[in-house]
Amino acid sequence: MEFLHTPFLTQPLWLWLSFLTIVVLLLALDLGVLHRDDREIDVRESLWLSAGYIGVALIFGAWIWHQLGAQSGTEYFTGYLIEKSLSMDNVFVIALIFGFFAVPRKYQHRVLFWGILGVIVLRALMIGLGAALVTQFSWVLYLFGAFLVLTGIKMLWMSASQPMDLAGNPLLKFLRRRMRVTNELHGHDFFVRRPHPVSGQPVLWATPLFLALCMVEFADLVFAVDSVPAIFAITTDPFIVYTSNIFAILGLRALYFALAAMIHRFAYLKYALALVLVFIGSKIFLVNIIGKIPPVISLSVTGALIAGGVLVSLWKTREQATTAADDESDERLARSAEPARQP
Numbered sequence: 078m079e080f081l082h083t084p085f086l087t088q089p090l091w092l093w094l095s096f097l098t099i100v101v102l103l104l105a106l107d108l109g110v111l112h113r114d115d116r117e118i119d120v121r122e123s124l125w126l127s128a129g130y131i132g133v134a135l136i137f138g139a140w141i142w143h144q145l146g147a148q149s150g151t152e153y154f155t156g157y158l159i160e161k162s163l164s165m166d167n168v169f170v171i172a173l174i175f176g177f178f179a180v181p182r183k184y185q186h187r188v189l190f191w192g193i194l195g196v197i198v199l200r201a202l203m204i205g206l207g208a209a210l211v212t213q214f215s216w217v218l219y220l221f222g223a224f225l226v227l228t229g230i231k232m233l234w235m236s237a238s239q240p241m242d243l244a245g246n247p248l249l250k251f252l253r254r255r256m257r258v259t260n261e262l263h264g265h266d267f268f269v270r271r272p273h274p275v276s277g278q279p280v281l282w283a284t285p286l287f288l289a290l291c292m293v294e295f296a297d298l299v300f301a302v303d304s305v306p307a308i309f310a311i312t313t314d315p316f317i318v319y320t321s322n323i324f325a326i327l328g329l330r331a332l333y334f335a336l337a338a339m340i341h342r343f344a345y346l347k348y349a350l351a352l353v354l355v356f357i358g359s360k361i362f363l364v365n366i367i368g369k370i371p372p373v374i375s376l377s378v379t380g381a382l383i384a385g386g387v388l389v390s391l392w393k394t395r396e397q398a399t400t401a402a403d404d405e406s407d408e409r410l411a412r413s414a415e416p417a418r419q420p
Contacts, residue, residue: 088316117182118334127332134324151372152312156321162383163304164329170296172337177243178289184265188290189330195294208315221306225358232351248295257282310357342394349386
């Protein structure tokens with residue numbers, strides 16, 4: 078059993094295998110037990126499922142704290158918080174994708190589940206590449222820092238009202254040119270066999286559900302360009318970077334069905350996230366001036382900024398929430414009164 082203690086990307090192999098075992102068990106429980114059949118996931122179930130993922134992530138972080146020390150534990154929780162927060166915008170994009178392809182709610186969990194498998198692979202490749210670059214060329218961290226600062230400043234000035242042109246997305250155009258795609262959904266299938274338009278022989282066609290899956294993966298890849306450098310600015314340990322990323326994304330996908338219904342309530346969170354990126358990016362340049370900032374301070378500042386953004390958002394949008402609740406109540410009353418008015 079000595080090979081289990083062989084170092085792999087800075088940490089013993091058994092640590093990596095333990096993490097992967099937990100992830101596989103969570104995914105097997107999710108798809109094989111809790112969601113074997115296609116059905117809608119309501120807000121309550123989404124919150125409970127997310128709470129379960131968050132609980133596992135926190136326990137895993139405490140285990141890292143015990144095994145690798147307080148610094149690694151603090152870096153894990155900081156990375157987890159940053160990834161969780163930065164991925165909030167991804168929820169809005171996923172909702173747009175599902176709306177564009179008219180994906181029913183009962184099939185959305187299937188897309189998100191299989192999307193997780195792609196995320197696990199893509200993030201591993203990106204983090205592995207980032208770790209190799211940082212190890213070989215230490216100056217790459219300064220590029221990451223400058224990129225984060227510029228991205229944060231751009232987020233502060235970027236208009237949130239700019240519409241997203243999904244129909245003109247280059248990936249979507251490429252897939253439609255290179256693949257046979259049906260015009261309608263075929264249940265929860267990503268691919269179906271249908272007659273060829275010329276030969277009439279049965280051939281494989283992709284469905285819009287597969288295009289939605291590809292777009293979700295592409296959106297995650299785009300958002301990873303921000304989040305991965307942000308966590309590398311916290312720690313260069315690939316194990317901490319990868320585990321905090323994956324646990325945050327697992328929990329956020331579980332929370333999607335609850336967040337999608339109230340994403341408008343977090344309108345001001347993007348400003349807090351922008352400040353987080355500026356702070357994290359600036360840390361890299363401050364090392365040569367004031368020394369390395371302790372991980373506990375990074376965690377405290379990050380948590381305070383994100384909490385402030387959430388509180389301000391909820392306060393500023395409280396009137397919208399009240400109006401929406403009143404409209405929903407009036408709609409329920411109207412529906413309940415309809416049978417009584419019928420002759």
